Amino acid sequence: MKKHNILIIGGYDPTGGAGVIADAKTAKILGVNPLTITTSIIPQNNRAVYDKMDIPKKIIEEQLEAIFEDFDVSVVKTGVLNKDAIDLILKYKRHYDFKIVCDPVLKSTTNYKFVDEDLLRRYIDLFNESYLITPNEEEFNTIINFIEKNNLWGNIDKNPYILITGIDDKLTTLKDKGIIETIKGKKIDKEVHGTGCVFSSAIASFLCKGEGLREAIKKGKDVVLASVIYATKTKYNYNSNPTYINKEKVIKNLSYALYLLKKIEFSLIPEVGSNIAESLLLPNSFKDVAALTGRIIKNKLGGFYIVGDVEFGASEHIAKIILTAKNYNPQIRACMNIRYEEDLIDALSEKFSISSFDRKLEPPNVSTMEWGTKYACEKFGGVPDIIYDKGGDGKEPMIRVLGVNTIEVVKKVVEIQKIYDHI
Numbered sequence: 001m002k003k004h005n006i007l008i009i010g011g012y013d014p015t016g017g018a019g020v021i022a023d024a025k026t027a028k029i030l031g032v033n034p035l036t037i038t039t040s041i042i043p044q045n046n047r048a049v050y051d052k053m054d055i056p057k058k059i060i061e062e063q064l065e066a067i068f069e070d071f072d073v074s075v076v077k078t079g080v081l082n083k084d085a086i087d088l089i090l091k092y093k094r095h096y097d098f099k100i101v102c103d104p105v106l107k108s109t110t111n112y113k114f115v116d117e118d119l120l121r122r123y124i125d126l127f128n129e130s131y132l133i134t135p136n137e138e139e140f141n142t143i144i145n146f147i148e149k150n151n152l153w154g155n156i157d158k159n160p161y162i163l164i165t166g167i168d169d170k171l172t173t174l175k176d177k178g179i180i181e182t183i184k185g186k187k188i189d190k191e192v193h194g195t196g197c198v199f200s201s202a203i204a205s206f207l208c209k210g211e212g213l214r215e216a217i218k219k220g221k222d223v224v225l226a227s228v229i230y231a232t233k234t235k236y237n238y239n240s241n242p243t244y245i246n247k248e249k250v251i252k253n254l255s256y257a258l259y260l261l262k263k264i265e266f267s268l269i270p271e272v273g274s275n276i277a278e279s280l281l282l283p284n285s286f287k288d289v290a291a292l293t294g295r296i297i298k299n300k301l302g303g304f305y306i307v308g309d310v311e312f313g314a315s316e317h318i319a320k321i322i323l324t325a326k327n328y329n330p331q332i333r334a335c336m337n338i339r340y341e342e343d344l345i346d347a348l349s350e351k352f353s354i355s356s357f358d359r360k361l362e363p364p365n366v367s368t369m370e371w372g373t374k375y376a377c378e379k380f381g382g383v384p385d386i387i388y389d390k391g392g393d394g395k396e397p398m399i400r401v402l403g404v405n406t407i408e409v410v411k412k413v414v415e416i417q418k419i420y421d422h423i
């Protein structure tokens with residue numbers, strides 16, 4: 001089977017939030033082999049871009065020669081380029097068959113200008129040879145105005161796709177102007193450095209794996225949304241953290257979490273049994289949440305059985321906790337219920353953040369899990385590690401452990417069991 005090699009050609013951001021490092025991290029998590037060529041060294045962080053040193057044309061060419069001599073490349077994704085780099089990419093495009101995904105990085109989010117009019121004129125030739133161009137709204141307007149002002153439509157004989165990126169993206173083509181499709185997004189209240197790089201390299205990676213354009217954009221959108229939600233906090237802002245949450249990842253996490261649970265003498269099992277669940281990113285319904293179709297139940301030997309399989313849509317009860325918690329922290333995608341013990345809660349307060357709800361305060365005609373989780377999160381001011389209630393009306397008291405995924409949740413349960421065993 002042909003190896004998926006993507007060639008990333010762009011600038012070097014030492015923080016890895018943008019540029020070839022961000023692109024390579026994105027390609028790697030998507031199962032594509034990232035070959036990278038650096039066109040310029042760009043000292044920067046979330047505060048500013050401090051400088052830009054272009055790599056000599058000879059060294060860029062030697063990097064290209066080294067790669068094409070030894071690898072088959074199906075997609076080339078471009079970031080910050082200079083004139084030499086564009087000249088060379090177009091030269092190699094004449095001799096090798098690869099798709100170009102061009103992310104026209106005209107300036108940084110910290111307003112450092114990467115492209116002057118002379119270089120933008122050369123970019124038009126690269127756009128003409130590209131399969132897809134991914135400008136943000138401002139870059140798109142700059143490009144179209146430049147072509148109009150300089151009457152350059154005659155230099156364009158092909159019709160590349162353009163994805164105008166934003167929270168909602170608009171798919172069009174360079175010549176047809178009309179919007180073919182709008183891809184709706186979800187806004188997270190964060191300014192994250194490098195999202196354009198992650199989004200365009202994710203789309204390029206899915207294309208490299210053989211996905212069609214629309215599927216590549218749709219999956220790329222999930223990648224960049226996760227990369228924003230799990231972004232790395234820096235002193236001045238956030239750096240993109242290339243992350244991809246899909247059904248395969250959720251099932252793998254759950255399987256490994258159950259593997260870890262079986263390694264301990266887990267005894268904090270409630271009468272109704274435990275379940276453990278993990279959701280896709282920003283789940284819309286319990287169908288986006290995977291859990292056990294059965295339960296974790298005590299056996300007569302003091303141990304426990306894990307009954308059932310892991311399936312999406314298997315648990316509405318635990319799913320409601322996750323579906324509610326995500327509104328307070330979109331990173332929280334997992335939960336497991338364990339047995340409540342009176343003196344355990346006090347013992348846990350040193351290591352874990354805890355909140356609770358009281359069933360006696362529950363209003364009529366509500367889902368207890370939705371109301372209780374909302375109540376506990378609002379009282380806590382976010383999503384705590386633990387939400388408990390002391391039961392009532394024939395309902396068993398319960399502890400619910402929450403986390404970013406089921407592996408983290410089980411590691412918390414292992415710690416809780418240790419504390420319980422030593423009370």
Ligand SMILES: Nc1ncnc2c1ncn2[C@@H]1O[C@H](COP(=O)(O)OP(=O)(O)OP(=O)(O)O)[C@@H](O)[C@H]1O
Pocket residue numbers: 018107108109135136137165166167168169185186187188189190191192193194195196197198199221224225228
């Ligand atoms: N705060 C956010 N919440 C959700 N999605 C976001 C957010 N910021 C960026 N994105 C996603 O990242 C994609 C690219 O972001 P944007 O359009 O800002 O590119 P850009 O301006 O080129 O970014 P940069 O220059 O920082 O690399 C958007 O299409 C959007 O899906």
Ligand SMILES: Cc1ncc(CO)c(N)n1
Pocket residue numbers: 010011012013018019020042044079080105107108109193194196197
């Ligand atoms: C190296 C590099 N590539 C792309 C961007 C776009 O944000 C940046 N700031 N730095």
